[in-house]
Amino acid sequence: xxAEHFKxxxxxxxxxxxSGGIPIGAALVRDGKLVATGHNERVQQSDxxxxxxxxxxxxxxxxxxxxxxxxxxxxxxxxxxxxxxxxFQIPCVIVGEAETFPGxxxxxxxxxxxxxxxxxxxxxxxxxxxxxxxxxxxxxxxxR
Amino acid sequence: xxAEHFKxxxxxxxxxxxSGGIPIGAALVRDGKLVATGHNERVQQSDxxxxxxxxxxxxxxxxxxxxxxxxxxxxxxxxxxxxxxxxFQIPCVIVGEAETFPGxxxxxxxxxxxxxxxxxxxxxxxxxxxxxxxxxxxxxxxxR
Numbered sequence: 289x290x291a292e293h294f295k296x297x298x299x300x301x302x303x304x305x306x307s308g309g310i311p312i313g314a315a316l317v318r319d320g321k322l323v324a325t326g327h328n329e330r331v332q333q334s335d336x337x338x339x340x341x342x343x344x345x346x347x348x349x350x351x352x353x354x355x356x357x358x359x360x361x362x363x364x365x366x367x368x369x370x371x372x373x374x375x376f377q378i379p380c381v382i383v384g385e386a387e388t389f390p391g392x393x394x395x396x397x398x399x400x401x402x403x404x405x406x407x408x409x410x411x412x413x414x415x416x417x418x419x420x421x422x423x424x425x426x427x428x429x430x431x432r
Numbered sequence: 433x434x435a436e437h438f439k440x441x442x443x444x445x446x447x448x449x450x451s452g453g454i455p456i457g458a459a460l461v462r463d464g465k466l467v468a469t470g471h472n473e474r475v476q477q478s479d480x481x482x483x484x485x486x487x488x489x490x491x492x493x494x495x496x497x498x499x500x501x502x503x504x505x506x507x508x509x510x511x512x513x514x515x516x517x518x519x520f521q522i523p524c525v526i527v528g529e530a531e532t533f534p535g536x537x538x539x540x541x542x543x544x545x546x547x548x549x550x551x552x553x554x555x556x557x558x559x560x561x562x563x564x565x566x567x568x569x570x571x572x573x574x575x576r
Contacts, residue, residue, distance in 0.1 A: 330494065337481070337490045337516065346481045350474065352572065371515020371536075372481065376575045392515075428496065431520050 293317045294382060294406065297360040300327040300340065301384075301414055307332055310422075310429055311414045314344035315360040323357065324348035330429055339429075341369035345376065354378045362411045364391025366430060374399045384411035388419060389430065437461045438526060438550065441504040444471040444484065445528075445558055451476055454566075454573055455558045458488035459504040467501065468492035474573055483573075485513035489520065498522045506555045508535025510574060518543045528555035532563060533574065 293315050300313030304327030316323040326343030329335055338346075341361050351357075354376040364386035365373060373381055373396060380402040386393060387407065396403050419426045437459050444457030448471030460467040470487030473479055482490075485505050495501075498520040506528035509517060514536035517525055524546040530537060531551070540547050563570045 334493050335490050336492075336494050336520070337486050342481050342486075346479050348480075349478050350480050350572065354575070366515070367519040368512065368516040371510070371518075372512040374515075375511040376480070428494065431498070 290317070290320060293322060293358070294360050294384070294408075296322055296325050297340075297362050298384065298408070298410060300325040300344075301362045301411070304328050304332075304340070305414065305418070310425065311418050312340040312361070312363045314340040314362070316344050316348050317358045317360065318356055323351075328429070331425070336429075337368070339366060339369050341365055341372060345372060351376075358382060360384075362408070363415060364389055364393055364405070365396065367392050367395070370396050373401055380404075382406065384408040385415070387412050388415040434461070434464060437466060437502070438504050438528070438552075440466055440469050441484075441506050442528065442552070442554060442558075444469040444488075445506045445555070448472050448476075448484070449558065449562070454569065455562050456484040456505070456507045458484040458506070460488050460492050461502045461504065462500055467495075472573070475569070480573075481512070483510060483513050485509055486516060489516060495520075502526060504528075506552070507559060508533055508537055508549070509540065511536050511539070514540050517545055524548075526550065528552045529559070531556050532559040 297313045297315040301311045305311035309331040310328040312328045324347040329338035358380045360382045362384035370392035441457045441459040445455045449455035453475040454472040456472045468491040473482035502524045504526045508530035
Protein backbone atom coordinates (compact mmCIF):
# COMPACT_ATOMS: atom_id res chain seq x y z
CA UNK A 289 0.00 0.00 0.00
CA UNK A 290 1.41 3.30 -1.14
CA ALA A 291 -0.06 6.37 0.50
CA GLU A 292 0.29 8.44 -2.68
CA HIS A 293 -1.95 6.07 -4.62
CA PHE A 294 -4.62 6.24 -2.00
CA LYS A 295 -4.29 10.01 -2.11
CA UNK A 296 -4.80 9.87 -5.90
CA UNK A 297 -8.09 8.04 -5.34
CA UNK A 298 -9.12 10.55 -2.69
CA UNK A 299 -8.17 13.42 -4.97
CA UNK A 300 -10.37 11.90 -7.68
CA UNK A 301 -13.24 11.76 -5.17
CA UNK A 302 -12.77 15.45 -4.40
CA UNK A 303 -12.59 16.26 -8.12
CA UNK A 304 -15.89 14.43 -8.56
CA UNK A 305 -17.45 16.48 -5.80
CA UNK A 306 -15.98 19.63 -7.31
CA SER A 307 -17.77 18.97 -10.60
CA GLY A 308 -21.11 18.47 -8.87
CA GLY A 309 -20.95 14.70 -8.58
CA ILE A 310 -20.85 11.93 -6.01
CA PRO A 311 -17.53 12.07 -4.08
CA ILE A 312 -16.15 8.59 -4.66
CA GLY A 313 -12.78 8.05 -6.33
CA ALA A 314 -10.64 5.14 -7.44
CA ALA A 315 -7.12 4.46 -8.70
CA LEU A 316 -5.60 1.47 -10.52
CA VAL A 317 -1.93 0.77 -9.82
CA ARG A 318 0.58 -1.64 -11.35
CA ASP A 319 4.10 -2.16 -10.06
CA GLY A 320 3.83 0.90 -7.90
CA LYS A 321 2.82 3.08 -10.84
CA LEU A 322 -0.52 4.77 -11.32
CA VAL A 323 -2.33 3.38 -14.38
CA ALA A 324 -5.53 5.44 -14.14
CA THR A 325 -7.92 7.19 -11.80
CA GLY A 326 -11.66 7.73 -11.99
CA HIS A 327 -14.55 9.10 -10.03
CA ASN A 328 -18.28 8.54 -9.94
CA GLU A 329 -19.92 10.25 -12.96
CA ARG A 330 -23.60 9.45 -12.49
CA VAL A 331 -24.41 13.16 -12.38
CA GLN A 332 -21.81 14.49 -14.80
CA GLN A 333 -22.39 11.91 -17.57
CA SER A 334 -25.92 10.75 -16.64
CA ASP A 335 -24.31 7.32 -16.50
CA UNK A 336 -25.53 5.02 -13.72
CA UNK A 337 -22.75 2.50 -14.42
CA UNK A 338 -20.02 5.11 -13.91
CA UNK A 339 -19.17 4.26 -10.33
CA UNK A 340 -15.64 5.30 -9.44
CA UNK A 341 -14.13 1.84 -9.91
CA UNK A 342 -15.84 1.32 -13.29
CA UNK A 343 -14.81 4.82 -14.45
CA UNK A 344 -11.24 4.04 -13.40
CA UNK A 345 -11.17 0.68 -15.21
CA UNK A 346 -12.66 2.37 -18.27
CA UNK A 347 -10.02 5.10 -18.16
CA UNK A 348 -7.29 2.46 -17.91
CA UNK A 349 -8.48 0.93 -21.19
CA UNK A 350 -7.78 -2.62 -22.31
CA UNK A 351 -5.23 -4.53 -20.24
CA UNK A 352 -3.80 -7.96 -20.94
CA UNK A 353 -4.01 -8.81 -17.24
CA UNK A 354 -4.99 -7.26 -13.91
CA UNK A 355 -3.35 -9.92 -11.76
CA UNK A 356 -0.43 -7.59 -11.07
CA UNK A 357 -2.61 -4.62 -10.14
CA UNK A 358 -4.09 -3.07 -7.01
CA UNK A 359 -7.35 -1.12 -7.05
CA UNK A 360 -7.85 1.71 -4.59
CA UNK A 361 -11.32 3.04 -3.85
CA UNK A 362 -12.38 5.66 -1.33
CA UNK A 363 -15.55 3.68 -0.54
CA UNK A 364 -16.34 -0.01 -0.14
CA UNK A 365 -17.18 -1.38 -3.62
CA UNK A 366 -20.86 -2.04 -4.36
CA UNK A 367 -22.04 -5.30 -5.97
CA UNK A 368 -21.34 -4.05 -9.52
CA UNK A 369 -17.81 -2.90 -8.72
CA UNK A 370 -17.18 -6.02 -6.64
CA UNK A 371 -18.25 -8.07 -9.64
CA UNK A 372 -15.86 -6.13 -11.87
CA UNK A 373 -12.98 -6.79 -9.46
CA UNK A 374 -13.82 -10.51 -9.45
CA UNK A 375 -14.29 -10.65 -13.22
CA PHE A 376 -11.03 -8.84 -13.96
CA GLN A 377 -9.22 -10.92 -11.31
CA ILE A 378 -7.80 -7.92 -9.49
CA PRO A 379 -6.12 -9.56 -6.49
CA CYS A 380 -6.05 -6.69 -4.01
CA VAL A 381 -8.39 -3.81 -3.15
CA ILE A 382 -7.56 -0.95 -0.77
CA VAL A 383 -10.75 0.65 0.56
CA GLY A 384 -10.89 4.09 2.13
CA GLU A 385 -13.86 3.31 4.32
CA ALA A 386 -16.79 0.92 4.74
CA GLU A 387 -18.55 2.85 7.47
CA THR A 388 -21.00 4.92 5.40
CA PHE A 389 -21.70 2.03 2.98
CA PRO A 390 -20.83 -1.61 3.69
CA GLY A 391 -20.32 -2.69 0.08
CA UNK A 392 -19.72 -6.32 -0.72
CA UNK A 393 -16.47 -6.97 1.13
CA UNK A 394 -17.54 -10.48 2.18
CA UNK A 395 -18.22 -11.44 -1.44
CA UNK A 396 -14.83 -10.04 -2.48
CA UNK A 397 -13.05 -12.01 0.25
CA UNK A 398 -15.02 -15.17 -0.54
CA UNK A 399 -13.55 -15.02 -4.07
CA UNK A 400 -10.01 -14.68 -2.80
CA UNK A 401 -9.56 -10.92 -3.13
CA UNK A 402 -7.31 -9.36 -0.50
CA UNK A 403 -9.24 -6.44 1.03
CA UNK A 404 -7.75 -3.75 3.25
CA UNK A 405 -10.00 -1.11 4.87
CA UNK A 406 -8.24 2.07 5.93
CA UNK A 407 -11.04 3.77 7.92
CA UNK A 408 -9.86 7.07 6.50
CA UNK A 409 -11.53 10.01 8.31
CA UNK A 410 -11.44 12.29 5.26
CA UNK A 411 -13.25 9.72 3.12
CA UNK A 412 -15.82 9.18 5.86
CA UNK A 413 -16.45 12.90 6.19
CA UNK A 414 -16.69 13.39 2.41
CA UNK A 415 -19.39 10.74 2.23
CA UNK A 416 -21.27 11.82 5.37
CA UNK A 417 -21.46 15.38 4.06
CA UNK A 418 -22.64 14.17 0.67
CA UNK A 419 -25.20 11.68 2.00
CA UNK A 420 -26.71 14.25 4.34
CA UNK A 421 -26.90 16.94 1.65
CA UNK A 422 -28.10 14.68 -1.18
CA UNK A 423 -30.13 11.77 0.23
CA UNK A 424 -32.13 11.26 -2.98
CA UNK A 425 -29.08 11.15 -5.22
CA UNK A 426 -27.30 8.81 -2.82
CA UNK A 427 -30.32 6.46 -2.72
CA UNK A 428 -30.37 6.46 -6.53
CA UNK A 429 -26.68 5.62 -6.75
CA UNK A 430 -26.95 2.59 -4.48
CA UNK A 431 -30.21 1.43 -6.01
CA ARG A 432 -32.44 1.95 -2.98
CA UNK B 433 -40.88 -12.89 -21.70
CA UNK B 434 -41.52 -11.19 -25.01
CA ALA B 435 -39.84 -12.73 -28.02
CA GLU B 436 -39.34 -9.34 -29.68
CA HIS B 437 -37.28 -8.07 -26.76
CA PHE B 438 -35.03 -11.07 -26.87
CA LYS B 439 -34.70 -10.50 -30.61
CA UNK B 440 -33.66 -6.90 -29.90
CA UNK B 441 -30.84 -8.19 -27.67
CA UNK B 442 -29.81 -10.70 -30.33
CA UNK B 443 -29.92 -8.00 -32.99
CA UNK B 444 -27.62 -5.88 -30.79
CA UNK B 445 -25.24 -8.84 -30.57
CA UNK B 446 -25.18 -9.11 -34.35
CA UNK B 447 -24.65 -5.36 -34.67
CA UNK B 448 -21.68 -5.68 -32.31
CA UNK B 449 -20.23 -8.44 -34.47
CA UNK B 450 -20.89 -6.35 -37.58
CA SER B 451 -18.78 -3.52 -36.22
CA GLY B 452 -15.86 -5.84 -35.44
CA GLY B 453 -16.72 -6.49 -31.82
CA ILE B 454 -17.67 -9.30 -29.47
CA PRO B 455 -21.16 -10.60 -30.38
CA ILE B 456 -23.02 -10.19 -27.09
CA GLY B 457 -26.14 -8.03 -26.84
CA ALA B 458 -28.55 -6.89 -24.16
CA ALA B 459 -31.91 -5.12 -23.85
CA LEU B 460 -33.61 -3.41 -20.92
CA VAL B 461 -37.42 -3.54 -20.88
CA ARG B 462 -40.04 -1.87 -18.70
CA ASP B 463 -43.75 -2.60 -18.87
CA GLY B 464 -43.32 -4.42 -22.14
CA LYS B 465 -41.50 -1.48 -23.72
CA LEU B 466 -37.89 -1.40 -24.81
CA VAL B 467 -35.89 1.14 -22.76
CA ALA B 468 -32.46 0.58 -24.33
CA THR B 469 -30.19 -1.93 -26.00
CA GLY B 470 -26.44 -2.32 -25.93
CA HIS B 471 -23.67 -4.59 -27.10
CA ASN B 472 -20.15 -5.37 -26.02
CA GLU B 473 -17.81 -2.52 -27.03
CA ARG B 474 -14.44 -3.69 -25.75
CA VAL B 475 -13.02 -3.54 -29.27
CA GLN B 476 -14.96 -0.58 -30.67
CA GLN B 477 -14.42 1.74 -27.65
CA SER B 478 -11.33 0.11 -26.12
CA ASP B 479 -13.50 -0.11 -23.02
CA UNK B 480 -13.12 -3.30 -20.96
CA UNK B 481 -16.16 -2.40 -18.82
CA UNK B 482 -18.45 -2.15 -21.84
CA UNK B 483 -19.95 -5.60 -21.63
CA UNK B 484 -23.35 -5.77 -23.32
CA UNK B 485 -25.34 -5.42 -20.09
CA UNK B 486 -23.26 -2.46 -18.87
CA UNK B 487 -23.48 -0.77 -22.29
CA UNK B 488 -27.26 -1.26 -22.22
CA UNK B 489 -27.62 0.16 -18.68
CA UNK B 490 -25.43 3.09 -19.70
CA UNK B 491 -27.54 3.73 -22.78
CA UNK B 492 -30.69 3.67 -20.64
CA UNK B 493 -29.30 6.50 -18.53
CA UNK B 494 -30.42 7.32 -15.01
CA UNK B 495 -33.53 5.52 -13.79
CA UNK B 496 -35.40 6.10 -10.55
CA UNK B 497 -35.90 2.34 -10.19
CA UNK B 498 -35.19 -0.92 -12.00
CA UNK B 499 -37.57 -3.04 -9.94
CA UNK B 500 -40.12 -2.95 -12.76
CA UNK B 501 -37.63 -3.92 -15.47
CA UNK B 502 -36.39 -7.07 -17.17
CA UNK B 503 -32.88 -7.38 -18.58
CA UNK B 504 -32.28 -9.58 -21.61
CA UNK B 505 -28.79 -10.75 -22.49
CA UNK B 506 -27.69 -13.11 -25.24
CA UNK B 507 -25.05 -14.66 -22.92
CA UNK B 508 -24.99 -15.57 -19.23
CA UNK B 509 -23.87 -12.45 -17.30
CA UNK B 510 -20.30 -12.42 -16.00
CA UNK B 511 -19.46 -11.40 -12.41
CA UNK B 512 -19.40 -7.67 -13.27
CA UNK B 513 -22.75 -7.72 -15.05
CA UNK B 514 -24.22 -9.99 -12.36
CA UNK B 515 -23.07 -7.46 -9.78
CA UNK B 516 -24.72 -4.65 -11.74
CA UNK B 517 -28.01 -6.59 -11.86
CA UNK B 518 -27.83 -7.15 -8.09
CA UNK B 519 -26.83 -3.56 -7.39
CA PHE B 520 -29.59 -2.08 -9.53
CA GLN B 521 -32.09 -4.59 -8.13
CA ILE B 522 -33.22 -5.81 -11.52
CA PRO B 523 -35.61 -8.63 -10.57
CA CYS B 524 -35.56 -10.74 -13.73
CA VAL B 525 -32.92 -11.68 -16.31
CA ILE B 526 -33.61 -13.56 -19.55
CA VAL B 527 -30.42 -15.23 -20.82
CA GLY B 528 -29.94 -16.41 -24.40
CA GLU B 529 -27.50 -19.15 -23.47
CA ALA B 530 -25.12 -20.31 -20.76
CA GLU B 531 -23.49 -23.09 -22.74
CA THR B 532 -20.44 -21.26 -24.12
CA PHE B 533 -19.89 -19.31 -20.86
CA PRO B 534 -21.48 -20.25 -17.51
CA GLY B 535 -21.60 -16.75 -16.05
CA UNK B 536 -22.69 -16.26 -12.46
CA UNK B 537 -26.24 -17.58 -12.58
CA UNK B 538 -25.96 -19.19 -9.12
CA UNK B 539 -24.93 -15.85 -7.60
CA UNK B 540 -27.84 -14.10 -9.33
CA UNK B 541 -30.31 -16.68 -8.03
CA UNK B 542 -28.81 -16.58 -4.53
CA UNK B 543 -29.68 -12.86 -4.44
CA UNK B 544 -33.26 -13.46 -5.47
CA UNK B 545 -32.99 -12.65 -9.17
CA UNK B 546 -35.31 -14.68 -11.39
CA UNK B 547 -33.16 -16.18 -14.17
CA UNK B 548 -34.51 -17.83 -17.32
CA UNK B 549 -32.10 -19.51 -19.78
CA UNK B 550 -33.44 -19.92 -23.33
CA UNK B 551 -30.72 -22.15 -24.82
CA UNK B 552 -31.10 -20.20 -28.06
CA UNK B 553 -29.24 -21.94 -30.92
CA UNK B 554 -28.49 -18.68 -32.76
CA UNK B 555 -26.82 -17.18 -29.66
CA UNK B 556 -24.82 -20.37 -29.12
CA UNK B 557 -23.62 -20.40 -32.72
CA UNK B 558 -22.74 -16.68 -32.67
CA UNK B 559 -20.53 -17.25 -29.62
CA UNK B 560 -18.99 -20.53 -30.82
CA UNK B 561 -18.00 -18.90 -34.11
CA UNK B 562 -16.55 -15.90 -32.28
CA UNK B 563 -14.68 -17.92 -29.63
CA UNK B 564 -13.13 -20.19 -32.24
CA UNK B 565 -12.08 -17.30 -34.50
CA UNK B 566 -10.85 -14.96 -31.71
CA UNK B 567 -9.60 -17.00 -28.74
CA UNK B 568 -7.27 -14.25 -27.50
CA UNK B 569 -9.93 -11.55 -27.55
CA UNK B 570 -12.40 -13.85 -25.85
CA UNK B 571 -9.89 -14.72 -23.12
CA UNK B 572 -9.25 -11.00 -22.60
CA UNK B 573 -12.96 -10.25 -22.31
CA UNK B 574 -13.56 -12.84 -19.61
CA UNK B 575 -10.35 -12.03 -17.74
CA ARG B 576 -8.54 -15.32 -18.34
